[in-house]
Amino acid sequence: MVRPPSFCGVAPKRKAVGSPTSESAPKKRSTRVPVVYEDDSPPPPAPVKKTKSKSSMSASTSSKKKDKGKTKQKKEEVITISSDLSGEESDVVIEMPKKEGKAAPVKKNKSKVPAASTSTADKEKDKAAMKKQSSKVSKVSKASKARSLPFEDAFPAWFSQFAEEGEPDKMGGEGIEKLFEDMELSMEGAHPFILAYRVGAAPGTFGSFSRVDFKRTFQPFNIASSSTLSDWLAKAHDEIMGSVNEYNFRRFYAFVFPFLKNEGAKTIPGEMAVAMWGTVLAPKYPLAESFVEYAIAQGDKFKAVSLDVWTQMLEFCEAVQPDLTGWSEDDAWPSTIDAFVEWKKEKDAAAA
Incomplete structure (x- = not known):
């Protein structure tokens, strides 16, 4: 050891514990040689000194034993x-x-295991955050580069990213999905229809955008990147869906039916109409949400919606409250709306 x-x-x-006598004792033991005196006088009595020496030696010996002990x-x-x-590195x-x-090192080793796993999870989160940040930086750099270029130079390269193969002037379904993914906007809401409305898409062109419409609409705003279009579209959405000015919303609502309708058709599929009411009407009017519930409950019976029903539905939601206050039998509502009123009355009565 x-x-x-x-x-x-x-x-x-x-050794300092013993008295100084313990150090002088060995010297007295080494001087035991007989002394010869010139005169005949007897030598001084030595036994006293020897006795003291023995006691001191005994004391020294006992102190040494104690020290050794x-x-x-x-x-x-x-x-x-x-x-x-x-296992320690510090002084004794x-x-x-x-x-x-105590088994402190074992506890330390056990506590390091979750810390290591937590550290690994944090590293994965950091990597994901860095990747997301890098993607944002890349998009920002592309947007700034697009802003620095003239619109005539930046727009063709930007639109071509989403154009259909073999049709450079048309953006199809896959291209639209890619555009919205690039803009980091959802296609589940009203944004795609508001974009079609603002670019002035032609009736019956649901599911596609044209290069001509994009260029005509965005050239005055110098929009030639997904990031700038995302900001512009977010503002347009708020102006239409969140504005108290119903005129903007009514114009947008009137645009949707011909945009969805196929060329030559007089109606739109009932499933499509119900989906659009849930997208553009239900967020603004609670009564429209109840109508969507009714239409879904009808199943295949709710086959198609005419322009008259589409138009009157907005009027009905604006004039009648969710508890049907404002509705009258004397009002000339379409039969589809009258059937909904009867269904809702029965449902409310059963719930009461």
Whole structure:
């Protein structure tokens, strides 16, 4: 067992515990040679000194034994301490033997396991955040580059990213999905229809956009990137869906039916009409949400919607409250709306 550095030099210092007589005792023992005196006088009585010397030697011997005992005891303590602190890097610290049973290193090792897993999870999150940030930076750099270029140079390269293969002047379904993904906007809401309305899409062109409409609409605003179009479209959405000015919304609502209707048809599929009412009417009018529930409950019976029903539905939602206040049997509503009123009355009565 290697002794701690602090143990070196302890034993010599402990010799000071004995009296100075312990150091002079060996000198007296070495001078026991008989002394010859010139005169015949008897020598001084030595036994007294010898007795003192023996007592001092005895005291010195006992003190040395005590010192040895103490030294031995200290050795045992140091050995116990050194075995207890074998894994530490700091100086020797005297501890009671009771503390030997502690298993602190084991606890430290156990606590490191979840910390490592947490660190791994944090690293994955950091990587994902960095990737997302890098994507945003890339989009911003592309947008700034597009702004720095003249519209005539930036627009063709931007639109061609979403154009159909073999038809450079048309953006089809896949291209529209890619555009909205690039703009980080959902296609589940009214945004695609508001975009079609603002670019002046022709009737019956649902599911596609033309290069001509985009260029005519966005050239005055110098919009030739997905990021700038996203900002522009978000403002247009708020102006139409969130504005108190019903004129903007009514014009947009009137645009949707011919845009959805196929060329030569007089109606639009009932499923399509119900989906659009849930998208553009229900967020503004609670009564429209109830009508959507009614139409879904009809199933295949709700086959098609005419322009008259489409137009009157907006009038009905504006004039009648969710509890049917404002409705009258004398009003000339389409039969589809009258059937809905009867269904809602029965439902409300059953719930009461």
